[in-house]
Amino acid sequence: xxxxxxxxxxxxxxxxxxxxxxxxxxxxxxxxxxxxxxxxxxxxxxxxxxxxxxxxxxxxxxxxxxxxxxxxxxxxxxxxxxxxxxxxxxxxxxxxxxxxxxxxxxxxxxxxxxxxxxxxxxxxxxxxxxxxxxxxxxxxxxxxxxxxxxxxxxxxxxxxxxxxxxxxxxxxxxxxxxxxxxxxxxxxxxxxxxxxxxxxxxxxxxxxxxxxxxxxxxxxxxxxxxxxxxxxxxxxxxxxxxxxxxxxxxxxxxxxxxxxxxxxxxxxxxxxxxxxxxxxxxxxxxxxxxxxxxxxxxxxxxxx
Amino acid sequence: xxxxxxxxxxxxxxxxxxxxxxxxxxxxxxxxxxxxxxxxxxxxxxxxxxxxxxxxxxxxxxxxxxxxxxxxxxxxxxxxxxxxxxxxxxxxxxxxxxxxxxxxxxxxxxxxxxxxxxxxxxxxxxxxxxxxxxxxxxxxxxxxxxxxxxxxxxxxxxxxxxxxxxxxxxxxxxxxxxxxxxxxxxxxxxxxxxxxxxxxxxxxxxxxxxxxxxxxxxxxxxxxxxxxxxxxxxxxxxxxxxxxxxxxxxxxxxxxxxxxxxxxxxxxxxxxxxxxxxxxxxxxxxxxxxxxxxxxxxxxxxxx
Numbered sequence: 001x002x003x004x005x006x007x008x009x010x011x012x013x014x015x016x017x018x019x020x021x022x023x024x025x026x027x028x029x030x031x032x033x034x035x036x037x038x039x040x041x042x043x044x045x046x047x048x049x050x051x052x053x054x055x056x057x058x059x060x061x062x063x064x065x066x067x068x069x070x071x072x073x074x075x076x077x078x079x080x081x082x083x084x085x086x087x088x089x090x091x092x093x094x095x096x097x098x099x100x101x102x103x104x105x106x107x108x109x110x111x112x113x114x115x116x117x118x119x120x121x122x123x124x125x126x127x128x129x130x131x132x133x134x135x136x137x138x139x140x141x142x143x144x145x146x147x148x149x150x151x152x153x154x155x156x157x158x159x160x161x162x163x164x165x166x167x168x169x170x171x172x173x174x175x176x177x178x179x180x181x182x183x184x185x186x187x188x189x190x191x192x193x194x195x196x197x198x199x200x201x202x203x204x205x206x207x208x209x210x211x212x213x214x215x216x217x218x219x220x221x222x223x224x225x226x227x228x229x230x231x232x233x234x235x236x237x238x239x240x241x242x243x244x245x246x247x248x249x250x251x252x253x254x255x256x257x258x259x260x261x262x263x264x265x266x267x268x269x270x271x272x273x274x275x276x277x278x279x280x281x282x283x284x285x286x287x288x289x290x291x292x293x294x295x296x297x298x299x300x301x302x303x304x
Numbered sequence: 305x306x307x308x309x310x311x312x313x314x315x316x317x318x319x320x321x322x323x324x325x326x327x328x329x330x331x332x333x334x335x336x337x338x339x340x341x342x343x344x345x346x347x348x349x350x351x352x353x354x355x356x357x358x359x360x361x362x363x364x365x366x367x368x369x370x371x372x373x374x375x376x377x378x379x380x381x382x383x384x385x386x387x388x389x390x391x392x393x394x395x396x397x398x399x400x401x402x403x404x405x406x407x408x409x410x411x412x413x414x415x416x417x418x419x420x421x422x423x424x425x426x427x428x429x430x431x432x433x434x435x436x437x438x439x440x441x442x443x444x445x446x447x448x449x450x451x452x453x454x455x456x457x458x459x460x461x462x463x464x465x466x467x468x469x470x471x472x473x474x475x476x477x478x479x480x481x482x483x484x485x486x487x488x489x490x491x492x493x494x495x496x497x498x499x500x501x502x503x504x505x506x507x508x509x510x511x512x513x514x515x516x517x518x519x520x521x522x523x524x525x526x527x528x529x530x531x532x533x534x535x536x537x538x539x540x541x542x543x544x545x546x547x548x549x550x551x552x553x554x555x556x557x558x559x560x561x562x563x564x565x566x567x568x569x570x571x572x573x574x575x576x577x578x579x580x581x582x583x584x585x586x587x588x589x590x591x592x593x594x595x596x597x598x599x600x601x602x603x604x605x606x607x608x
Contacts, residue, residue, distance in 0.1 A: 137419040141415040143324075146412050151325045153404050
């Protein structure tokens with residue numbers, strides 16, 4: 001499935017037929033017409049096909065997980081949560097269609113996402129189906145994404161430490177990467193060992209990506225916006241770089257990349273078709289280089 | 305499953321184990337400790353066992369549908385929707401735990417509800433599973449509950465007619481009653497004819513219950529609160545009795561009860577184990593008598 005096919009599938013997998021209330025229809029259209037980078041569904045599709053899922057199951061699962069992710073962003077941007085104004089180059093849905101319209105849109109995506117996941121899972125072996133539905137529930141629910149979001153919202157009450165920020169990252173970021181890497185393999189012909197290795201990669205890369213995000217936030221302040229403090233710190237949001245400092249955060253990112261590399265090499269020995277994951281690893285490395293360069297620029301700038 | 309068992313199952317089917325963020329845990333506990341009348345899950349359980357589902361599937365499905373319903377109420381009560389203050393004899397969840405905590409609680413219930421439905425469905429025949437997952441998606445999604453909620457929220461822009469109010473009632477009220485009566489039968493040994501009859505009963509009773517609610521709202525004003533207008537009219541909310549008048553609404557309710565009776569009698573000929581539905585029909589009739597009496601009291605009161 002190429003980029004265009006994924007974009008089309010994202011836009012068209014929630015059929016808006018029949019007599020839908022116009023405000024709801026417009027809000028859903030707004031979301032379906034403004035996809036993100038769609039890196040996630042591409043990856044889900046590749047993992048799924050590498051582990052032998054059919055084209056249609058791989059496709060359903062990739063769009064389903066992107067709909068879950070998009071719904072989580074719609075909620076996250078609400079005034080009572082992160083109060084975002086812009087997302088994916090367009091005004092946030094709640095800015096244009098109000099809070100209630102946004103909530104109903106997010107719930108429409110979630111409802112469709114479960115339907116698509118269900119259909120994707122129906123072809124797998126019975127024990128794999130049961131394992132997959134429990135895994136999905138765990139990653140999205142009070143043990144996973146929802147817990148991470150609640151910790152995030154209540155961060156001001158918690159100690160601003162590495163442990164807290166990484167606990168939040170495990171809930172929010174790692175849960176979605178676990179679904180991306182592990183769930184499609186679980187439904188296919190993976191071994192228990194494959195799943196263990198994918199779990200480890202999801203953890204290292206999830207925490208790694210969170211550090212990249214946090215470093216960008218901390219470093220963008222002086223260099224880009226002229227503000228003296230970064231947004232996360234200003235708003236009392238969890239940020240690993242703010243908790244342990246930029247140099248230690250960069251070192252930790254390097255370590256996660258190395259651990260991820262080692263795990264990926266083991267996986268590739270028995271499953272060479274997963275080689276596309278190397279590309280993602282290069283992305284992470286490129287991000288590391290960019291933030292390291294930025295850190296040097298900022299530190300020079302502060303000497304002026 | 306008796307009343308106590310249902311209350312326990314409602315309270316205990318969303319396990320709060322592990323390291324859950326305390327605010328989220330308290331908000332979920334608040335909801336699980338304040339169930340409604342639990343008429344719906346009792347009915348789901350009875351339909352499911354009448355159509356041959358196992359005790360555990362019937363139980364899972366009954367709690368799942370009550371969790372979906374409870375989540376819809378949590379969203380419905382939010383300030384951006386109906387702005388409720390009290391529910392089930394306790395302060396609304398958002399009043400105590402804030403909007404974000406309430407949204408995460410509702411999403412926790414939804415996530416668990418899909419998990420329970422999935423488990424309940426897994427034992428049924430493969431074609432019945434596919435039919436059931438599409439039916440659930442249709443009743444909850446943009447063709448059903450979510451559309452009804454969006455119409456409800458945008459009622460001020462719509463013509464205040466019988467057609468509009470019943471379209472909203474079909475989306476909001478009838479969708480949940482369809483799930484209650486039809487979904488459990490669909491998973492069991494029902495015939496196509498059984499499902500058609502249950503669809504009709506769900507429609508007549510769903511619209512009937514909505515008229516009861518609307519009549520109560522219109523009639524409570526002068527008699528109970530001393531206000532001259534009812535809440536729905538004051539807030540520009542859909543209300544069938546306000547749209548066509550109290551006498552016509554009462555007549556329409558009588559007609560729906562008669563149509564429901566006729567359909568139920570046909571169903572009972574081939575499926576006598578569904579006789580418990582007669583009890584529900586008597587409830588509806590008792591409500592009709594109460595609102596008719598109230599209408600007479602109010603009309604006498606207005607002569608004073």
